[in-house]
Every structure is written in C-alpha cells, then in structure tokens.
Amino acid sequence: MIELKTPAELDAMRAAGLVVADALAAVRDHARIGVSLLELDEVAADVIRGAGAGSSFLGYQPSFATTPFPGYICASVNDVIVHGIPTGYRLRDGDLVSIDCGAHLDGWHGDSAISFVVGTAAPADLALIETTERALAAGIAAAVPGAKLGDVSAAVGRIGRAAGYGMPSDFGGHGIGRAMHESPGVPNEGRPGRGLTLRAGMAIAIEPMFHSGGRDPYYEAEDGWSLLTSDGSRAAHVEHSVAVTDDGPRVLTAPRLPAASTTS
Secondary structure, three states: OOOOOOHHHHHHHHHHHHHHHHHHHHHHHHOOOOOEHHHHHHHHHHHHHHOOOEEOOOOOOOOOOOOOOOOOEEEEEOOEEEOOOOOOOEOOOOOEEEEEEEEEEOOEEEEEEEEEEOOOOOHHHHHHHHHHHHHHHHHHHOOOOOOEHHHHHHHHHHHHHHOOOEOOOOOOEEEOOOOOOEEEEEOOOOOOOOOOEOOOOOEEEEOOEEEOOOOOOEEEOOOOOOEEEOOOOOEEEOEEEEEOOOOOOEEOOOOOOOOOOOOO
C-alpha cells in the first residue's frame, strides 16, 4: 500500500530529512586523508543523536542481508557501489567516497546519499559524480503529479547510459515515510509513460548509482552487505528523499540554506 502524506506529515519528514542533511554535511566536512570510516560513522552518529533522532540504518536487516547493518552510515569507497560497512579503513588521497545516511524523527524517515573525492580528484571520478548528480536532478524533476514512475526511472537511466556507465539493475530507489523502505520501488531504468501514476503526497527516495566500467554485474563482499563492481571500476551513489506535490517536487533531504548575512 502507498500512503499519501498530508502537508503536515511532509513537514515532519522534512524535519527528519534535515537531520540527514546535517549528518552528511558533517561527515563530508570531516572526511580527509587519514580519517577512518569508523570516525565518519561516529560523526554522523553524533549529529543524529544530538538532534534527538534515531538511525534508520543501525540494526536494519532486510531480506537480502544475513546480518543486521552495524553502522549509522553506509561508507562505500572506490569500487564499492553501495552498502559499504564503516571499518577502520583510513581514507587515502584520491579515494572516491559515497556516504548514505538515514534517520528517523517522530516516526518519520529521511534517506540521502552523497559522493565526493578526498584529496586530489581524478577527472574521470569528477565526471562520474557530476553525471550521477545530474541523473538525480533529472529524476527529481520528473517526480510530478500525473507523471508515471517510469518517467522518473527513465530520466535517471537515460543519463547514466548516455555516459556509458553501468548500474546494478536490481537496486534502486524506494518509497519512504513511516518506514525507510516502502512501496513503490523506484528503479534506475524504466520506460517513459509506464508504471504507477504519481500523486501529490507520495514520497520516494531517488538514488542513482553508476559505475565507470560500463558493465552491470556486481558481487557481494564477504561482509554480506557491500556491493562491489565486478571489474574494479569506481562507483558513485547519490540520493534524495522527494515528495510529489502540486507545487512541484519537494526535496525533503536538501541541505539547510546558509544563514542570512547580518553585516550592514
């Protein structure tokens, strides 16, 4: 069943989304050469706990996982596409890092992801991240009342395929609200004009995940969570939780606006 959220409920989801946005901003600010993934996980934990929120990830165990997830963030580095477990690995110059974070507040969830490079960035990595972000923006723009779910998926996939990137075909976005993962699934490829009709009040997480090798197959690491590219190519993953509204898409996990200047 797909629950249509009221404006007040979407406001509550925005509050959860701001916690996620703040956590991601803090993690990105802290990420530098020599910092461990466990340290980044603790940074996110401090933000989430400090906001009086809970982690959507810690202890989460979907059907495909053999063990509960052990962190506040997914920390995926270089050839890890998604679901990387925070470990003692220390960031190195040029690492491509994807951080996924989820939090719940007052019964509502937010879920978002960012990708960035630590230190000296290779042009190919910057292009991969920029393309993945552009695909996310295209998917968000397509999330309007009366559109089809396939329009969102097609907008995302079209950009990735045009760039020659691969993507894991059986992982993508999802509905979000009272649970982190709700119906409907939001694939990263689809056919325009097909699928569920979007209605005002729906909330979905749109999350492109592309990798530069161009081949779709991936494999699961021994940790039971991390998904890695089969050819060792680098991956990027970005995500926003988005509400479908009569006024256009509302990005529930958008970063806070900078404070207005008080200088005269």
